[in-house]
Amino acid sequence: MRTSGSRLNSVRCATALTASGWKNNCVIEFDASGRIQSLREDSQSDVDLILKGTVIAGIPNLHSHAHQKVITGLTEHRIAGQDDFWGWREVMYRANARLDPEQLQTIARYLYIDMLLKGYTSVAEFHYLHHQPDGTPYSDLSEMSAQLLQAASEAGIAITLLPVLYCRGGFKDEPVQDSQHRFFNDPERYLALLESCHSLCANNPDRSLGFAAHSLRAVSPSAMSSTIKAAGPMLEGAPIHIHVAEQMREVNDCLEINGARPVAWLYDQCDVNDRWCLVHATHVDPQEQTLLAQSQAIVGLCPTTEANLGDGIFPAAELMNSNGFLGVGSDSQVCTSPAEELRLLEYSQRFSLQRRTVLVPDEAGSNGRALITAAIIGGNRARGESLAGLQPGARGDLVEIGSDHVEFAGRSPDQILDTWIFSGPDNPVQNVVAGGRHVVHDGIHPAMESASRAYREMVNALDLS
Numbered sequence: 001m002r003t004s005g006s007r008l009n010s011v012r013c014a015t016a017l018t019a020s021g022w023k024n025n026c027v028i029e030f031d032a033s034g035r036i037q038s039l040r041e042d043s044q045s046d047v048d049l050i051l052k053g054t055v056i057a058g059i060p061n062l063h064s065h066a067h068q069k070v071i072t073g074l075t076e077h078r079i080a081g082q083d084d085f086w087g088w089r090e091v092m093y094r095a096n097a098r099l100d101p102e103q104l105q106t107i108a109r110y111l112y113i114d115m116l117l118k119g120y121t122s123v124a125e126f127h128y129l130h131h132q133p134d135g136t137p138y139s140d141l142s143e144m145s146a147q148l149l150q151a152a153s154e155a156g157i158a159i160t161l162l163p164v165l166y167c168r169g170g171f172k173d174e175p176v177q178d179s180q181h182r183f184f185n186d187p188e189r190y191l192a193l194l195e196s197c198h199s200l201c202a203n204n205p206d207r208s209l210g211f212a213a214h215s216l217r218a219v220s221p222s223a224m225s226s227t228i229k230a231a232g233p234m235l236e237g238a239p240i241h242i243h244v245a246e247q248m249r250e251v252n253d254c255l256e257i258n259g260a261r262p263v264a265w266l267y268d269q270c271d272v273n274d275r276w277c278l279v280h281a282t283h284v285d286p287q288e289q290t291l292l293a294q295s296q297a298i299v300g301l302c303p304t305t306e307a308n309l310g311d312g313i314f315p316a317a318e319l320m321n322s323n324g325f326l327g328v329g330s331d332s333q334v335c336t337s338p339a340e341e342l343r344l345l346e347y348s349q350r351f352s353l354q355r356r357t358v359l360v361p362d363e364a365g366s367n368g369r370a371l372i373t374a375a376i377i378g379g380n381r382a383r384g385e386s387l388a389g390l391q392p393g394a395r396g397d398l399v400e401i402g403s404d405h406v407e408f409a410g411r412s413p414d415q416i417l418d419t420w421i422f423s424g425p426d427n428p429v430q431n432v433v434a435g436g437r438h439v440v441h442d443g444i445h446p447a448m449e450s451a452s453r454a455y456r457e458m459v460n461a462l463d464l465s
């Protein structure tokens with residue numbers, strides 16, 4: 001299967017949310033690498049594609065574990081004594097143990113197409129399933145990474161590959177468990193993996209590379225800092241991701257062993273700046289909130305996964321009020337819709353604060369538009385993209401909401417976004433352009449049928465019951 005489609009030269013959008021507000025008859029031209037070259041109001045000139053609906057920039061998915069897709073729905077049966085995050089993790093580990101490279105590619109291809117259909121146009125893949133089931137490395141260290149990159153190319157989604165460093169079983173430098181051998185690398189072998197991934201991403205505008213530490217449990221701050229330094233130019237300006245403070249057990253362990261809460265300890269030990277994406281950061285106190293906002297790090301929120309796993313609620317209103325950055329991700333893949341993530345993000349704040357329209361940074365404004373804008377800016381930063389939204393230099397990622405749907409009747413563009421996020425039809429995404437390629441046509445991705453068939457056969461053969 002080849003890479004999805006050739007790039008368009010130009011698109012005209014009847015109504016588009018650009019970086020400087022709503023524009024009508026907006027012609028967007030792309031360069032050869034799929035970035036936006038120019039953007040102007042023009043109802044005359046010939047273009048390759050006309051989008052008659054309501055167009056927004058594509059939303060980045062800043063946190064994904066593709067392999068976890070296969071266990072969605074299989075962890076909702078209560079088992080005595082195991083109905084928490086740690087019991088879920090055991091089920092996930094058992095499923096992980098079975099996946100081979102071809103199966104991982106089959107999962108990722110289906111999943112990434114599904115993301116495009118819902119309005120994500122790029123994905124940051126936090127990838128830690130590196131080795132064979134018994135922990136022996138594949139002859140090519142980046143065998144599993146290559147499957148994810150290939151799947152993304154075939155789907156037509158931009159990918160930021162985040163090979164994950166995982167070098168210990170707990171805060172006290174415990175060895176990894178048997179079920180974690182597939183993840184394990186010491187810093188030396190990790191650097192070899194990173195080098196291989198770096199060459200797989202080079203010279204491809206739809207691929208980029210970043211660094212990820214699994215968590216403070218799995219990587220000491222000193223190992224993190226020395227590995228990033230040793231990677232040198234491979235990680236220059238690249239994003240740095242880490243899971244942090246997702247569960248209270250982690251907070252309590254960190255307090256007991258290091259005398260500080262995880263986020264505070266991370267800031268104490270590492271130079272956390274605007275290249276960092278702190279995934280979850282669920283349990284933070286006011287001092288840690290200040291650190292997050294002042295450092296301009298991005299908080300990577302995955303509301304449906306955080307709800308599913310019983311993590312807790314991140315106090316997002318405080319972050320937004322202090323001009324901090326956030327974005328959303330699909331994480332465990334219980335949901336692949338950015339609209340649903342943003343709805344739950346807002347609703348979780350309403351539940352806890354007993355207020356409405358919480359995550360709007362200004363005195364007044366559309367809640368849906370504010371959530372989408374925050375996710376586009378934060379998500380792009382978490383992928384190492386300095387420009388976001390529809391403007392020259394940003395990636396040519398466009399999502400068209402089909403505004404002729406009956407439920408959008410009588411709505412202004414802002415109200416169409418509000419209706420989509422809070423009460424809209426199931427999936428009103430009509431057309432998607434990713435990196436200048438027209439990948440979703442009138443709600444259909446041309447490779448979805450074959451990808452679904454392959455996914456179904458593979459999952460049936462896995463026998464996960």
Ligand SMILES: [Zn+2]
Binds near residue numbers: 126243279331332
């Ligand atoms: Zn995660």
